[in-house]
Amino acid sequence: MEYLFRLLILVVCLSPAFVECRVRHYRFNVVMRNTSRLCSTKSIVTVNGKFPGPTIYAREDDTVLVNVVNHVKYNVSVHWHGIRQLRTGWADGPAYITQCPIQPGQNYVYNFTITGQRGTLLWHAHILWLRATVHGALVILPKLGVPYPFPKPNHESVIVLGEWWKSDTEAVINEALKSGVAPNVSDAHTINGHTGRVSNCPSTGGFTLSVEPAKTYMLRVINAALNEELFFKIAGHKLTVVEVDATYVKPFETDTILIAPGQTTNVIVSANQGAGKYMVAASPFMDTPTVAVDNMTATATLHYSGTLSSYPTTFTSPPPQNATPVANNFINSLRSLNSNTYPATVPLKVDHSLLFTVGLGINPCPTCKAGNGSRVVANINNVTFVMPTFALLQAHYFNIKGVFTTDFPGKPPVSFNYTGTPPANLRTTNGTKLYRLAYNATVQVVLQDTGIIAPENHPVHLHGFNFFAVGRGLGNFNPRTDPNKFNLVDPVERNTIGVPSGGWVAIRFRADNPGVWFMHCHLEVHTTWGLKMAFLVDNGKGPKESVLPPPKDLPKC
Incomplete structure (x- = not known):
């Protein structure tokens, strides 16, 4: 009977309708998967065979249980990046800080309650360089009946930015540690696991975001890259920033956002342009000329419904790699919402x-x-x-x-x-x-x-x-x-x-x-x-x- 009750909870709490449910259960099988990127095939560590991994959905005040089962040769741990883990540091995830890692063939149930938080966060491996492919979105919806502090968009979509190496990332960092110098930079950037068309692999496809004219879309943008800050923009469209790191901000409009590894940014996009296809671009930001970066721009497509696939794409030029003014303009525009409902409780006295x-x-x-x-x-x-x-x-x-x-x-x-x-x-x-x-x-x-x-x-x-x-x-x-x-x-x-x-x-x-x-x-x-x-x-x-x-x-x- 207890087993059937737990199974019922599992089914209900994973329902896409997001009914009121206090406990949400997930199972993460950490497994190897062969995948092709940049015209080559390699084996990567994944969760449930997906890259990026599955999105976790929950509501504010929910308890989340994630059973992580390690089926690979590496030790594994998972961090729920941005979850405050009130008194539950055992579920935070960084290996050898709050827990010993999950050894091959073993499992561990991460158990935490989401208190006073809503918005977009991410989860990722927190050991070795496994974060390169072991990562995904963590979406915290408001409590039932609690609206967003901005007009509700018609649709929402998760956008995960990342990096891709042709080589095994563990081999890359191990060689660097052995030699004493910096590791090789990545070979490409990704948008939802796809690089888009790149010069050395013209057959590589890209992610497509389908939109309908006159509708609004909230993009939950996550930088899961290992080592690089990224600019993100969409040709012909403005982005209205409404949230960063799962905290609401005073909305402002921009054509480019800057997002560092581990950060998240929610933007509202209005499908208010003519029917067609528009390039989405993720490119690196680095204003120190002596530091090497992967200068490949990842591309995706915002595709208006009814537009033929043969229709030409409207392109956009990403900011220069060293575009410090663009970066500063975005950073300096960020302000807490600081409303009665969502106050900015800044400590005024410092101990x-x-x-x-x-x-x-x-x-x-x-x-x-x-x-x-x-x-x-x-x-x-x-x-x-x-x-x-x-x-x-x-x-x-x-x-x-x-x-x-x-x-x-x-x-x-x-x-x-x-x-x-x-x-x-x-x-x-x-x-x-x-x-x-x-x-x-x-x-x-x-x-x-x-x-x-x-x-x-x-x-x-x-x-x-x-x-x-x-x-x-x-x-x-x-x-x-x-x-x-x-x-x-x-x-x-x-x-x-x-x-x-x-x-x-x-x-x-x-x-x-x-x-x-x-x-x-x-x-x-x-x-x-x-x-x-x-x-x-x-x-x-x-x-x-x-x-x-x-x-x-x-x-x-």
């Missing part, structure tokens, strides 16, 4: 004021022949994070000593001109260091880019929290004058923020979620090199302010 430098360094590596005896590393406050072999949250919860320390520096150990001439010593220190916070403490973190090797935009993701981006600027942050220009009224609320090349960004959040929460660059190459750290947030008072006990099926290391 911890932190300065984190983010960037690269060079450490000795006698075996790295390509690096001439050195290797490129990444760091925060000159600490290159060392991944533990036992999950940090388990070590914290069970008070296991020797796994980590809580002496992560709140400011750089040595002050220098961060965006000017690099210091003579480019070495970093290594350690598994956490920064400890009391429950409900308010935190300001200024993320300062450094010019060591090269200045570069770093999209930094904070697990377990949303934050407000209260300030942004070029050059070195000035603690005396720059806070006077902070926006404490309606700053954009996000979970992933771009630190500008040769500049800084200031974020604020309240540490009201106990546990161990990862913060890292969402460029996978920089995470691999060590641009990561974690906050340890202590329990508050009583069980409702404390980490829940771990589930019985939590994977073992």
